[in-house]
Amino acid sequence: MTDLLSESLKERIRAAYSATVAARKLSPRRGQRQMIGAVARALARRPEDGSAPTESPICVVEAGTGTGKTIAYALAAIPVAQDRGKRLVVATATVALQEQFVHKDLPDIAAGSGLVFTAALAKGRRRYVCLSKLDRQLAQGQDASAAIPLYPDELPAAGAADALPRYEAMIDALGRGSWDGDRDSWPEALDEAAWLPVTTDHNQCTGRRCPNVGQCSFFRAREALQGADVVVANHDLVLADLALGGGAILPPPEDTIYIFDEGHHLPDKALNHFSSFCRLHSTRQWLRDSARGLTAGVADIGGIAGVGPLLEQLPDKLEDLAGGLEVVEDAVAALLAEDDAHTGREAERLRFPHGRVPAVLEPLAGNLAAGFGRLASNLARLEGCLEDELENGDRETVEPWHLAVAGMRGRAENTLALWQDYAAPDPEGQPPRARWITRIRTAAGGTVGHDLLCSPILATDILAEHLWPRAAGVVVTSATLTALRSFDRFRQRSGVPDDAIFEVVGSPFDYRRATLTVPAMAADGGNAAAHTAELIEHLPHWLDEDEAALVLFGSRRQMLEVCDGVAGRMGDRLLVQDSLGKQEILRRHREAVDAGRGSVIFGLASFAEGVDLPGDYCRHVVIAKLPFAVPDSPLEAALAEWVEDQGGNAFMEISVPDAALRLTQASGRLLRTEGDWGRITLCDRRVVTRRYGRAILDSLPPFRREIA
Known part of the structure; x- marks a missing residue:
């Protein structure tokens, strides 16, 4: 293929590398130059006019320890992204590596290379405090009867005496401007029980309708991403964004060049994001708690247009689903007992060979899939009615209910995914999904319930649908991407196109x-x-x-x-x-x-x-x-x-x-x-x-x- 790198762009990359080497008093490394060339060649495969490339703009680089791969991919990708009018999203494996990259590595690169660029750190909603929920926790602390326990994540600390001083300190710090609402910048450790009640997810967030949107920590951070040349994320956030269709939190894939550092984790991370799960006993309890909560809601919101009939119907539907889960629990216990008798031991899990759901579970899964589908639909209608009321109604009364119903809908949709996975057969000729049951143990070792799980066994179709063909470019790099001196293992598990550029860069170590x-x-x-x-x-x-x-x-x-x-x-x-x-x-x-x-x-x-x-x-x-x-x-x-x-x-x-x-x-x-x-x-x-x-x-x- 014709080299699409212009001479001016090549010279800009060469000058940035020479300046970096001189600034750091380093000797030029052959491996670094090799990696810079591979990354730049791959990313230049997408033409400037936006037409489809004839070869994939994807580069997979195994860079041995000590190569200096961070400098290599940054010096190649930043100029190409700026030249093409694209955004660069660098995804690390962990939040800690994100912090290091944005606060240390990128400033060092900017100072030494002569490249001029802006950078921002991207995190999901769950890393930021939600002002609406923080206000609600403080209100409930003063009036315990104000609690609406429809979303279980809120229960551990709701009104807890030891949590209230911390929440008051958060409000004070936000007001004084000494805290940006980021969990990672709070001066002390925050356990999940204290943090979950005051954060949110995309299901519960009312977005621009929220009265606190002007002071929202998440939206402020998101606005900072809009003009940044380089956005620093982690694998989980990128995959969560792609699962939402792309462009929900990060720039759209078509406008983005992605770099996955520690990229050998990418296939497994993708499997985690597209797997499904249901904990039977806690889901059953959640359904019954939700039924009681919605029944109690008639007094508060029953008069809102369209809400009353739904509040009358939903508790019975929730109870029916809880009863269906009891039947499944009995069937699962019988399957495990049969397996225990066959093997002579009590196993922690039971995997279904070839991913085939046992005959006793298949019709039950179909019924629950239909039931949770109707539940999710009804909750979406209820949420829509409450959203309309938020515009002109009694926001103080309606908003807590809207948050709760949105959370219920999100959980219903997540549970629906599991039952759909158990009810639908795998396509012929495609790798099956793995399906299995896990026992939930007490501290003393007794069984208290069961999890049902389902996961793809390869990330090939997932990444082929959501990442490889959509992105403006992708670089995957790690010190360990080959096995037995071949990329075959990574190809099999990730589905990366065969026409990508594959490069092995040796370590400078002796x-x-x-x-x-x-x-x-x-x-x-x-x-x-x-x-x-x-x-x-x-x-x-x-x-x-x-x-x-x-x-x-x-x-x-x-x-x-x-x-x-x-x-x-x-x-x-x-x-x-x-x-x-x-x-x-x-x-x-x-x-x-x-x-x-x-x-x-x-x-x-x-x-x-x-x-x-x-x-x-x-x-x-x-x-x-x-x-x-x-x-x-x-x-x-x-x-x-x-x-x-x-x-x-x-x-x-x-x-x-x-x-x-x-x-x-x-x-x-x-x-x-x-x-x-x-x-x-x-x-x-x-x-x-x-x-x-x-x-x-x-x-x-x-x-x-x-x-x-």
């Missing part, structure tokens, strides 16, 4: 500064009991007393058993996941190393990714076994089942590439800067004794190897 050891062991990771016993025997000898180490386990059970077995020989230098919060473990670990003492962290998957312990904070990473997925994951099991149905080999096509990717992420905890060095010990002989193990081993960076 991997020979690290040694990968596979020690001699009698048992491999597939023999759980014997493998655990050997770890208990050898681990204290493999770990130097004075060094900082990270030991990663694939299962909680093995981690705790090894911890019990070695605790007496490792003294007080052992820190174990879940014994303390993650950040507290990392703080104590760094404190010990700073004091010249050895420290060892025992962790699970959350410590194998995103943990940054450079230099002396981590000289040894021990990986207990090859990180194959937990076999009882409903999504993984359903995907494997579908691959086998298509004549494939699920172990080789799914399990092995997944394990290779996770092993690369885990081993990446060692070298965090160009000067780092140390050891990686992989305690699983399958990597050398099994045929697939050699492929996994060869997909790792070129560490020096010591294989017994």
